[in-house]
Amino acid sequence: MLMNLFLVACFACVMPIMYAVMRNEVKPKKNIVLGVTLPLQAREDARVQAVCKNYTHTLGWVSLTLTLLPLPLVFVRYTSVIILVMCMWMIPAIALPMVVYGKANRRLLRLKKENGWFSPLGEKAAVVVDLAAAVKEPFVLKKTQFVLTAALSVAHLLFCLWFFRGKEDLLYILLAAGSLALFVWLSGPMCAFLVRRKAETVGENTNLNIALTRVRREGWYHMWLLLAWSMLAMQVLVPVLDTWLGLAVMVIFTAVLLVASMSIEFRLRGRQQTLTTQSGADAYTDEDEYWLFGQFYYNKNDSHVIVNNRVGANTSVNLARPAGAAVMIISALLILLLPLLGVWMIGEELSPIECTVTAEALVVQQGMSTYAIETEDVTHVEVLDDLPEASKRWGSNFSHLYKGSFKVEGHGTCEVLLDPTDDEFLLIETEKKTYIFSFRGEMDASELAEQLQ
Amino acid sequence: MLIHLDFNSEVPIYRQIRDQIVRGIAEGALQPGERLPSVRALADEAGINMMTVSKSYQLLKQEGYITLGRRSGAAVAQTQPKTLAEKTMADLARVVSEVRAAGWSEGEFADLCRRVFQGEAER
Numbered sequence: 001m002l003m004n005l006f007l008v009a010c011f012a013c014v015m016p017i018m019y020a021v022m023r024n025e026v027k028p029k030k031n032i033v034l035g036v037t038l039p040l041q042a043r044e045d046a047r048v049q050a051v052c053k054n055y056t057h058t059l060g061w062v063s064l065t066l067t068l069l070p071l072p073l074v075f076v077r078y079t080s081v082i083i084l085v086m087c088m089w090m091i092p093a094i095a096l097p098m099v100v101y102g103k104a105n106r107r108l109l110r111l112k113k114e115n116g117w118f119s120p121l122g123e124k125a126a127v128v129v130d131l132a133a134a135v136k137e138p139f140v141l142k143k144t145q146f147v148l149t150a151a152l153s154v155a156h157l158l159f160c161l162w163f164f165r166g167k168e169d170l171l172y173i174l175l176a177a178g179s180l181a182l183f184v185w186l187s188g189p190m191c192a193f194l195v196r197r198k199a200e201t202v203g204e205n206t207n208l209n210i211a212l213t214r215v216r217r218e219g220w221y222h223m224w225l226l227l228a229w230s231m232l233a234m235q236v237l238v239p240v241l242d243t244w245l246g247l248a249v250m251v252i253f254t255a256v257l258l259v260a261s262m263s264i265e266f267r268l269r270g271r272q273q274t275l276t277t278q279s280g281a282d283a284y285t286d287e288d289e290y291w292l293f294g295q296f297y298y299n300k301n302d303s304h305v306i307v308n309n310r311v312g313a314n315t316s317v318n319l320a321r322p323a324g325a326a327v328m329i330i331s332a333l334l335i336l337l338l339p340l341l342g343v344w345m346i347g348e349e350l351s352p353i354e355c356t357v358t359a360e361a362l363v364v365q366q367g368m369s370t371y372a373i374e375t376e377d378v379t380h381v382e383v384l385d386d387l388p389e390a391s392k393r394w395g396s397n398f399s400h401l402y403k404g405s406f407k408v409e410g411h412g413t414c415e416v417l418l419d420p421t422d423d424e425f426l427l428i429e430t431e432k433k434t435y436i437f438s439f440r441g442e443m444d445a446s447e448l449a450e451q452l453q
Numbered sequence: 454m455l456i457h458l459d460f461n462s463e464v465p466i467y468r469q470i471r472d473q474i475v476r477g478i479a480e481g482a483l484q485p486g487e488r489l490p491s492v493r494a495l496a497d498e499a500g501i502n503m504m505t506v507s508k509s510y511q512l513l514k515q516e517g518y519i520t521l522g523r524r525s526g527a528a529v530a531q532t533q534p535k536t537l538a539e540k541t542m543a544d545l546a547r548v549v550s551e552v553r554a555a556g557w558s559e560g561e562f563a564d565l566c567r568r569v570f571q572g573e574a575e576r
Contacts, residue, residue, distance in 0.1 A: 126457040129498045131474075131483070134490035198498055204455055285455075301460035302500035 003399065004074045004082060006251075011086040012067055015093060017262065019063035021312070022097050026052040029272040029311045030202050030212065031280040034101065035294015036108040037287070040280035042117040048108065055104035062100055066093050079398035080349035084342025090335060098295060105294035112288075119286040127301065128285045130201045133209040139217035141195050146188030149228040153184040156236055164239075168413050172393050173238055180235040187228035194220045194315070197308050202276060203284040211275055219268035219313040223261060230257050244391070268313050292319075296328075349398040353417060353439050357451050362428070364417055364437050369403060371417060371435060373428060380429040381452045383445050387420050387436070408436065428452065454482040458499055466501060470509040475518055478529060480572070489519060489527040 025034050028043050034055060042048060070089055073082045112118070121128070160177055164170040200212035234253065240246045287310075290299040297307050300320035305327075309316050317324035351367040362378075364371045388409040395404010400419050408414045411427070411434050418425055418438035426445040428435045438445065456473040458466055477483040489495075492510060496503040510527055513519040517534035521527050537545075552562050 121455075121457065126459045127499050127501075129456050129458070129490075129495065131454050131456060131477075131490060131495075134494050134498045135488050196497070198500070201455065206454075299500075301458075303502070304500050 001074055004076065004079075007079065007082055008070050008073050008086065011089065012070055013258075014090075015063055015067040017258070018093075018097055019059065020262070021265070022059055022101055023056055024266070024269055025101065025311070026056055027269075027273055028276070028280075029269060030200070030276045031284050031286075032310050034108050035105045035288070035291055035310065036112055037119070037284070038108075038112065038280065039117055039119070039284070040278065042112070042115065043280070045111075045115075047111055051104055051107050051111070055100065058100050059097060062096050066096065078346070078349055078400055080342065080345035083345050084339060087338040087342040090338055094335060098293075101295065102293035109288065120283045121285065128201045130199065130206055130209045132206040133199045133201065133213060136210055138199070138210045138214035139195060139221070141192055141217075141221065143188060143192075145225055146191065146228055149232050150185050150188065153181045153232055153235060156232075157181055160239075169239070176241070177235045177238045180231050180238070183231040184228050184235065187224045187231070191220055191224035194224075197306070197315070198304070200308075201285050202279055203282060205279075208275060208279065212272060215268060215271045215275070216308065216313065219264055222264050223313060226257070226260055226264070230260075244389075246391075265313050269311060272311055297324075345396075345398070348396055348403070349401045352442060353419070353437070355437070355439055355443050355448065357448060362448075362452060364435075366401075366403065366417055369417065371415060371437075373430060373435060375452060377430040377432075378428055378452055379431060380427075381449045382427040383449050384425040384427055384436070385423070387418070387422075387425055387438075390414075390416065390420075406436075408434075411436075458501070467505050467509040467512070470495075470506065471512050474509075474513060475516075478518060478533060483529045485529055485531045485533070487529045489529065491526050 027033075028038070031037050031039070031043075033043060033048065034052065038048065066089070070086060073085055076082050076085075157174070157177055160173050161170075164173055195217045199209060200216060201209050202212060203209075230253070234241075234250075237246065237249060237253075241250060288294075290297055290302075291310065292298055294310075296319055297316050298319045302318055302320070305318055305321045305323045306315050307318055308314075317327045319325050319328055348367055353364065353366045355365075356363045359375065361375060362373045388411065390402060390406045390408045392402070393405040393407055393413060395406070395416075396402070397404075400421060402416045402418050402420055404416065406414055406416045408416070414434040414436050416436045418436055419440050422438035422440060424445045425436050425438045426448055428437070454477045456470060456477075458469055460466070462469065464472075474483065474489070483489075489510075490498065492503050492506045496506045499506070510519065510521060514521045516538050518530055519527055520530050549562070552565075557565075
């Protein structure tokens with residue numbers, strides 16, 4: 001049940017984060033409230049405050065309901081069923097808060113139009129560029145730490161290549177460490193790419209525009225530096241990650257990373273809010289026309305594919321660009337098709353494990369996986385009453401199915417296809433590999449062992 | 454100084470950039486010798502083609518409003534041209550024709566010009 005709770009929490013923890021970020025949208029930053037640009041005097045208007053209060057109230061109830069809804073899954077027996085339901089849950093978990101936000105955005109826009117709360121610069125959106133800010137370099141990217149993390153990452157990979165040479169873990173460690181190393185190496189270039197994005201242009205105050213640009217780019221710098229160092233740390237920890245200690249380390253690590261990145265995001269938002277508290281009294285830029293429901297950027301006159309989100313550190317895509325639209329469509333499809341992954345997993349976990357023994361070979365099948373062992377290769381057969389501690393190297397790891405390559409205490413790396421809740425397990429050793437099977441009571445492991453012996 | 458690019462306007466973007474920089478110089482928002490963004494930087498900021506910005510800068514350079522150097526980049530010229538561009542003269546002649554066709558007197562037109570020159574007409 002603890003593992004089920006952990007699994008549900010991994011999905012459900014998204015909800016409080018989304019709630020915190022979306023609730024923050026009612027606080028005016030850069031003259032923007034709930035995705036609508038408003039002048040200073042309008043932000044204190046009672047009707048605007050009422051829309052914000054209603055939004056916060058509705059968002060709170062939606063988020064709370066969505067967070068609590070999956071809790072009964074903790075008592076479900078099968079991991080794959082939990083994953084299927086949570087994959088289905090993801091769709092309303094993402095969509096409903098966005099709908100709440102979109103409705104509030106529309107209400108505020110109506111209020112804006114009814115009251116003529118437009119910038120003295122004009123009703124229609126135009127592309128605004130601050131010439132003086134475009135000349136200055138508000139933020140100079142310091143590359144030292146990115147170079148350092150990349151160098152340490154390479155050094156670690158070379159060390160692993162030497163230390164684990166000849167050992168069976170080498171390929172697994174290089175693959176896992178190499179994947180993390182990729183994130184480390186890409187952090188610097190990604191940060192350099194982002195800090196070249198468009199400068200902030202809130203109004204005619206060049207100093208304010210430069211300050212806002214600087215704080216955003218500083219936020220990116222800290223985020224990517226955090227990613228580089230944390231991925232390097234994970235890379236170094238790869239050799240111990242396939243143990244229970246490793247799992248605990250990963251959980252703590254992920255939580256720390258999450259808290260740190262949220263801290264950077266909210267610190268940036270706080271600075272944007274503070275810097276623009278008195279902004280909006282004079283001329284200010286208004287790009288509401290380009291932001292559909294305050295959330296989706298569409299501007300066919302903008303050649304950029306990746307654009308800054310209006311507040312915070314995040315980025316978005318320009319839906320008017322084919323590449324931007326493609327990214328959005330693919331992202332939406334991936335979320336909508338997630339439940340299919342759950343369906344596949346149910347098939348994986350619940351398919352029967354079948355075994356056939358002939359004079360020449362033992363064949364064990366489950367779903368699309370087949371293990372065929374020639375009887376003449378068998379060197380040792382044993383029946384285990386309990387499954388030793390096992391941790392996955394690659395494959396499937398459900399509450400009622402272990403399949404793939406696992407590190408099993410006392411037996412090293414084994415190919416397994418078994419239900420860990422079974423009463424007995426068949427261990428087969430050949431010269432090259434060790435296998436562990438179980439059959440969910442459909443076949444007697446002891447009888448099979450006798451046959452093989 | 455802010456420049457506003459209206460993509461729904463009939464005025465080409467390169468012309469809008471040119472006109473607003475000239476206006477900035479006239480109003481003192483851009484000082485002699487003040488650096489302007491490079492072609493790439495301005496194109497990036499505005500999300501427009503570099504050729505559009507380049508065309509605008511070349512026009513400004515031809516008219517004497519800015520200087521363009523390989524290393525020094527773009528900057529407002531230290532001294533502004535005294536003579537008006539041919540197009541400006543042609544535009545002025547067209548405006549005068551329209552004013553006369555509307556029945557305005559020379560004095561009324563001069564008064565309007567004075568107010569526009571001093572920025573009062575827009576207020």
